Amino acid sequence: MKTSELFFPTLREVPSEAEIVSHQLLLRAGYIRKASGGVYSYLPLANRVLKKIMQIVREEMDMAGGQEIMMPIIQPKELWEQSGRWEVYGDEMFRLSDRHERLFALGPTHEEIITSLVNADVYSYRDLPLLLYQIQNKYRDEIRPRFGLIRGREFIMKDAYSFDEDYEGLETNYQKMMDAYNRVFTRIGLRYRMVEADNGAIGGTESHEFMVLAESGENTVVYCPNCNYASNLEIAAAGNGEKAGSASNGTSLLPLQKTATPGQKSIKDVAAFFKVPEAKLLKTLLLIADGEPVIALLRGDRELNEIKMKRLLRCGVLLMAGDTEAKQYCGAGFGSLGPVGISLPVYADKEIETPENLICGANEDGFHYVNVNAGRDFTPVVFEDIRNVTDGEPCPLCSSPLASARSIEVGQIFKLGVKYSEAMEAVFLNKEGVSRKMVMGSYGIGVSRTMAAAVEQNYDENGIVWPLAIAPYQVIIVPVNSKNEEQIKTAGDIYERLLKQKIEVLFDDRDERPGVKFKDADLIGIPLRITIGPKSLQAGRVELKKRWLDEIELIDISVIDSYVADLLQSDKK
RNA sequence: CGGGGCAUAGCGCAGCUUGGUAGCGCGUCUGGUUCGGGACCAGAAGGUCGCAGGUUCAAAUCCUGUUGCCCCGACCA
Numbered sequence: 032m033k034t035s036e037l038f039f040p041t042l043r044e045v046p047s048e049a050e051i052v053s054h055q056l057l058l059r060a061g062y063i064r065k066a067s068g069g070v071y072s073y074l075p076l077a078n079r080v081l082k083k084i085m086q087i088v089r090e091e092m093d094m095a096g097g098q099e100i101m102m103p104i105i106q107p108k109e110l111w112e113q114s115g116r117w118e119v120y121g122d123e124m125f126r127l128s129d130r131h132e133r134l135f136a137l138g139p140t141h142e143e144i145i146t147s148l149v150n151a152d153v154y155s156y157r158d159l160p161l162l163l164y165q166i167q168n169k170y171r172d173e174i175r176p177r178f179g180l181i182r183g184r185e186f187i188m189k190d191a192y193s194f195d196e197d198y199e200g201l202e203t204n205y206q207k208m209m210d211a212y213n214r215v216f217t218r219i220g221l222r223y224r225m226v227e228a229d230n231g232a233i234g235g236t237e238s239h240e241f242m243v244l245a246e247s248g249e250n251t252v253v254y255c256p257n258c259n260y261a262s263n264l265e266i267a268a269a270g271n272g273e274k275a276g277s278a279s280n281g282t283s284l285l286p287l288q289k290t291a292t293p294g295q296k297s298i299k300d301v302a303a304f305f306k307v308p309e310a311k312l313l314k315t316l317l318l319i320a321d322g323e324p325v326i327a328l329l330r331g332d333r334e335l336n337e338i339k340m341k342r343l344l345r346c347g348v349l350l351m352a353g354d355t356e357a358k359q360y361c362g363a364g365f366g367s368l369g370p371v372g373i374s375l376p377v378y379a380d381k382e383i384e385t386p387e388n389l390i391c392g393a394n395e396d397g398f399h400y401v402n403v404n405a406g407r408d409f410t411p412v413v414f415e416d417i418r419n420v421t422d423g424e425p426c427p428l429c430s431s432p433l434a435s436a437r438s439i440e441v442g443q444i445f446k447l448g449v450k451y452s453e454a455m456e457a458v459f460l461n462k463e464g465v466s467r468k469m470v471m472g473s474y475g476i477g478v479s480r481t482m483a484a485a486v487e488q489n490y491d492e493n494g495i496v497w498p499l500a501i502a503p504y505q506v507i508i509v510p511v512n513s514k515n516e517e518q519i520k521t522a523g524d525i526y527e528r529l530l531k532q533k534i535e536v537l538f539d540d541r542d543e544r545p546g547v548k549f550k551d552a553d554l555i556g557i558p559l560r561i562t563i564g565p566k567s568l569q570a571g572r573v574e575l576k577k578r579w580l581d582e583i584e585l586i587d588i589s590v591i592d593s594y595v596a597d598l599l600q601s602d603k604k
Numbered sequence: 605c606g607g608g609g610c611a612u613a614g615c616g617c618a619g620c621u622u623g624g625u626a627g628c629g630c631g632u633c634u635g636g637u638u639c640g641g642g643a644c645c646a647g648a649a650g651g652u653c654g655c656a657g658g659u660u661c662a663a664a665u666c667c668u669g670u671u672g673c674c675c676c677g678a679c680c681a
Binding site: 040042043044045046047048049050059065067068121122123139140169171173174175177181182183186187188189190240249337348349350439440441442443475476477478479480481493509511512513514515543544545546547548549550551553554562564565566 | 605610614615616617629630631638639640641642643672673674675676677678679680681
């Protein structure tokens, strides 16, 4: 492709709407343009990157026994009512009606469609297992689309669904998918971690996420630098190894005491007031779970993990109470809440199970209790892990200190079990002639998000630095002086020879000054650049520069095509 | 939905306080000079000032409403 003919409107300045690197660079480098909030057009360069990602995904899905299909984006309401999700999905689902005022959803996911599809045509265990997938646009009316392609309202997703006779079969498919996902992200060239994940609203028994490590990520992964352990912070188990704060072993329980603490509200203030570490305080949080008030109790220096709390309470909506609710239920405002003498159910983090003579609010503004001890002064419903793990805590597998990192979720795999086959009566006859529910799994990859994540991880001050596997073009040829016939002719020759080698190559034939061409080549992130300049040309050579390195190699013109071909080949292995 | 901010030429912005001919840089077009990291000179095109209403002789500017976009929190690929 000649750049003079390529539609890649690059911008010299960063559009003000873009906050994070991938959004800025994809806009600046002429990859994407916004149509409306969270909805983007993919320009030629982006389209090529997306096709490459999809190709890798397809190859790995097919290798894992998947069959590609294409399901409708427009999905009838009735199907969603069968699964009970027409209501559950709420405002996040785009809805529309036809001329007869029949309601439809723009597919946010395809469990309903595929279950009904398979249900209609699969009757026998002989037809199982079945693994179907598709790559298409998904629609989710996100509360807040943001970060360009990272969280769009329309986005490209690969979704796969497995159907098995039993859980053993599901396990096999799940493993295959897990392997396939690992190969996909490795081939794309991303630094990522597979982590244990929450099942969320989709339901099921087990789930893993594939997290691309990037500072701008919206998730936190907790991992062990020493072994394979990695988990989403949302579900990472806390309080492994020896009991935290067990220094009080052998301490005798001191008598409960009420102390005036005028104006001392925050954990920090109160700790300073009593001259004790924050860990000696009890953090008392008033939560509203499905409308019912409950108390969560943590060590003063810990954070509540809402996912764990939700699971423990088995509730749908969990909110932090407001100050007025605190007054209503506890008789005091924030800063003076405590579990002593309270009639609400108290859910305590297991870390505070050991009595320790702690300090907490007295449910009376301006007063705290000293020497509070669980069991004696209050009795929680349960001691459970309801907090976030912190860096440095021991790994549950090998006890090394844990670390954490920000990350972008690019894929997730679920064991669904029979949730949808039950709701939608997807059954088959087994060998014994008995009717059984199909056991399902579902597997997603955010394709457009993966492109953005790749940029988040591969850029420098000059622009994008694509991993070879997904670069829109592998090589760009830049003649330094567009008026110099010899340079242009040499560039044209090399261009033709590279094309013959089946290499994806851009020829910058524009009548621009060299600086412009170099800047654009760097900005759009082409991995290899062949520069044809006067000095090297006299010696019968051209320059080869790798986008990710500073060095320049001088290569004989006669062998440049095979040299580049070998280079690309060896990288693919 | 709650909180904060923005809307003026393709992109980045000024002008608004104190109403009076709509500006700057970049990009675009024409001609010329240039040509190893976003050149220079000369000329040109391009804007219902987000939209609607109001105040006024007069509104980008003041008032009211509305829409869109961005950022921070609960959702997720």
